Amino acid sequence: MGKYMLRRLVRSMITLFLVVFIVFSLLRLMPIEGYFPNYEKLTVEQIEAGLKNMGLLDPLPIQFFRYVKDMLHGDLGYSRTYMANVLVTDILKQKIPISMKFGLSTLFLALLISIPLSLAMASHKGKLIDRIGTLFLVILQAVPYAVYLLLIQAIGTEKLHIKMLYHANDVTTWILPIVSMSLGNIAFYTTWLRRYLIEEEKKDYVILAKVKGVSSKRILKKHMLKNAIVPMIQYLPNSIFNTIIGSIYVESLYSIPGMGGLLVQVIQRQDNSMVQAVVVLFAITGILGVLLGDILLCLIDPRVKLNSKGGV
Amino acid sequence: MPENILTIENLTVDFTVRNALLHVLRGVSLEVIKGESLVIVGESGCGKSVLLKSILGLLEQNAKIVAGRILYRGNNLTSFQSEKDYQKIRGHEIAMILQDPMTSLNPLLTIGYQIEEAIAIHQPLRKVKRKEEVIRLLTEVGMKDPRKTRHYYPHECSGGMRQRVVIAIALACKPNILLCDEPTTALDVTIQEQVLNLLIHLQHKYQLTVVFITHDFGVVAKVADRVAVMYAGEIIEVGTSNDIFLDARHPYTWSLLASQPALYVPGEELIYLGGTLPNPQEEIQGDAFAPRNPWALERDFIYAPPYFKLSDTHQVKSWLMEKRAPKVEPPRIIKEYYQLENWRF
Numbered sequence: 194m195g196k197y198m199l200r201r202l203v204r205s206m207i208t209l210f211l212v213v214f215i216v217f218s219l220l221r222l223m224p225i226e227g228y229f230p231n232y233e234k235l236t237v238e239q240i241e242a243g244l245k246n247m248g249l250l251d252p253l254p255i256q257f258f259r260y261v262k263d264m265l266h267g268d269l270g271y272s273r274t275y276m277a278n279v280l281v282t283d284i285l286k287q288k289i290p291i292s293m294k295f296g297l298s299t300l301f302l303a304l305l306i307s308i309p310l311s312l313a314m315a316s317h318k319g320k321l322i323d324r325i326g327t328l329f330l331v332i333l334q335a336v337p338y339a340v341y342l343l344l345i346q347a348i349g350t351e352k353l354h355i356k357m358l359y360h361a362n363d364v365t366t367w368i369l370p371i372v373s374m375s376l377g378n379i380a381f382y383t384t385w386l387r388r389y390l391i392e393e394e395k396k397d398y399v400i401l402a403k404v405k406g407v408s409s410k411r412i413l414k415k416h417m418l419k420n421a422i423v424p425m426i427q428y429l430p431n432s433i434f435n436t437i438i439g440s441i442y443v444e445s446l447y448s449i450p451g452m453g454g455l456l457v458q459v460i461q462r463q464d465n466s467m468v469q470a471v472v473v474l475f476a477i478t479g480i481l482g483v484l485l486g487d488i489l490l491c492l493i494d495p496r497v498k499l500n501s502k503g504g505v
Numbered sequence: 506m507p508e509n510i511l512t513i514e515n516l517t518v519d520f521t522v523r524n525a526l527l528h529v530l531r532g533v534s535l536e537v538i539k540g541e542s543l544v545i546v547g548e549s550g551c552g553k554s555v556l557l558k559s560i561l562g563l564l565e566q567n568a569k570i571v572a573g574r575i576l577y578r579g580n581n582l583t584s585f586q587s588e589k590d591y592q593k594i595r596g597h598e599i600a601m602i603l604q605d606p607m608t609s610l611n612p613l614l615t616i617g618y619q620i621e622e623a624i625a626i627h628q629p630l631r632k633v634k635r636k637e638e639v640i641r642l643l644t645e646v647g648m649k650d651p652r653k654t655r656h657y658y659p660h661e662c663s664g665g666m667r668q669r670v671v672i673a674i675a676l677a678c679k680p681n682i683l684l685c686d687e688p689t690t691a692l693d694v695t696i697q698e699q700v701l702n703l704l705i706h707l708q709h710k711y712q713l714t715v716v717f718i719t720h721d722f723g724v725v726a727k728v729a730d731r732v733a734v735m736y737a738g739e740i741i742e743v744g745t746s747n748d749i750f751l752d753a754r755h756p757y758t759w760s761l762l763a764s765q766p767a768l769y770v771p772g773e774e775l776i777y778l779g780g781t782l783p784n785p786q787e788e789i790q791g792d793a794f795a796p797r798n799p800w801a802l803e804r805d806f807i808y809a810p811p812y813f814k815l816s817d818t819h820q821v822k823s824w825l826m827e828k829r830a831p832k833v834e835p836p837r838i839i840k841e842y843y844q845l846e847n848w849r850f
Contacts, residue, residue: 319566398612400563400609401603401671402611403588403595404563404596404601404603405595405596405600405622405674405678406595406596406597406623406626408588408589409588416611420612493613494612495612495660496612
């Protein structure tokens with residue numbers, strides 16, 4: 194496994210390097226307005242001096258080398274137009290924890306509800322609880338996201354009198370965004386888990402477990418659930434990392450200063466160093482997510498061996 | 506006096522498939538004698554597996570026991586309502602070996618764990634003792650190096666090894682009756698022989714009552730004390746091994762026996778039974794086998810035959826056994842083979 198892991202890591206590093214290189218190259222093609230918060234007011238000489246100051250007139254290979262070196266030291270440069278002359282890392286340091294806080298609570302809540310719900314639905318397939326559950330899932334998936342987001346906001350603030358706008362120190366203001374973000378996840382996880390559980394139920398090993406005299410509860414939890422989770426476990430690290438990206442709708446609806454929509458904003462503002470940083474960050478989370486997903490799969494399913502063959 | 510350990514009376518099972526009612530078991534009556542090995546033989550689709558499954562309450566949701574009783578030690582198993590009721594008899598009283606060892610073990614748990622799970626349910630042993638018991642059972646079923654192999658996952662074992670593990674699981678439950686649903690069909694021939702020998706050995710050692718289903722007369726000849734022949738959801742002939750192999754009376758039993766390639770000289774044309782099983786959706790008028798029976802009588806198509814008792818052990822469900830029926834002779838190939846000194850395949 195060690196040898197394979199090493200190879201996987203090297204390959205991931207190569208992928209990451211390519212992403213960094215491509216993003217860097219593309220951004221050199223961007224207009225230089227993005228390097229100055231007050232571009233219109235500057236004279237040609239001032240611009241020239243500014244660019245020189247930032248090292249942007251050096252040959253590209255030197256710039257790239259410096260960029261990579263700085264990045265390895267945790268220096269992602271300064272934001273210019275999004276927030277004038279603030280360290281990119283400082284901006285991200287503020288925003289990432291907020292988005293992750295919501296993302297992780299969302300994921301936790303979704304799994305907390307999905308697992309027992311799907312177990313209950315699968316073990317009572319076709320019965321009342323399964324039908325009500327299915328109706329609930331279908332509604333969640335069929336109704337556009339925005340509709341129930343607004344519905345939750347309306348009910349939460351009008352009927353339950355929960356404060357609408359996010360406040361870091363007021364936990365009650367976290368409830369509505371977390372609930373809103375969870376619903377989609379709940380629908381997703383429950384639908385698939387229920388489906389996989391029902392698939393497992395027909396398998397011979399379940400019959401053999403019954404024949405052994407194992408109780409239905411134990412069969413469900415010890416035998417079927419583990420097997421049903423196998424097809425999904427690979428994607429779990431990715432969903433955890435994706436929480437960094439944040440939710441663009443929910444965050445703007447509740448004025449949460451998180452990562453949601455940050456990429457769009459910095460592209461609109463042509464803040465080159467911010468775009469660079471955010472894209473690379475997303476690439477890292479994606480690559481790391483896939484890597485950890487494979488490791489997790491290999492830990493839970495002994496049939497999957499980490500040996501010669503593998504992706505990314 | 507032989508004691509019945511399990512008595513099945515008029516067991517009738519219907520399946521509902523897309524609003525159609527299928528009559529899969531149409532009144533099966535069968536007695537299982539303590540300590541014997543009873544083999545139920547019949548072609549695919551005759552209801553053998555359904556019969557075994559209904560004993561342990563393993564029928565799918567669309568199946569329903571509409572009539573009949575299954576009596577085990579004063580309990581009527583067909584009156585069981587919940588999984589909880591069945592848990593009382595599953596394993597410790599009646600255990601089962603499934604057909605396909607490739608799928609009957611949980612792929613994510615080690616074989617040792619899966620055996621230990623059965624021990625934990627049925628034997629009051631401490632954890633350390635349970636581990637010893639796992640090793641003892643694995644040795645018992647002929648696994649090499651059990652201290653190491655108990656940590657294997659099913660995918661690391663061959664088909665034969667897996668079926669040995671399934672047998673070890675059954676033994677771990679300490680059952681009285683062992684149901685075997687074609688336990689060797691999915692294995693290749695040399696392994697079949699080993700697994701059968703193992704089952705026979707364990708049956709004697711642990712004094713198990715074994716109910717075996719198969720469509721392979723070679724297997725029947727090897728393991729059976731008594732044989733029940735099944736056709737279209739009914740038992741049509743039942744008798745001791747000698748009754749069936751040396752004095753079969755039902756034309757269907759003849760055709761099953763006659764279809765054994767082992768009886769023929771190479772190059773000789775095999776006799777086979779034409780036609781198909783009756784459609785399980787239709788009510789059957791008269792004898793279910795009549796349309797395929799070359800010796801069918803007129804009344805076969807009108808009245809279902811009763812069981813005719815030829816001896817204490819041998820019963821046949823065919824009008825040909827009636828006093829007034831014409832005398833019929835079994836096919837040539839079967840008569841020839843009656844003459845053979847050693848009638849075992």
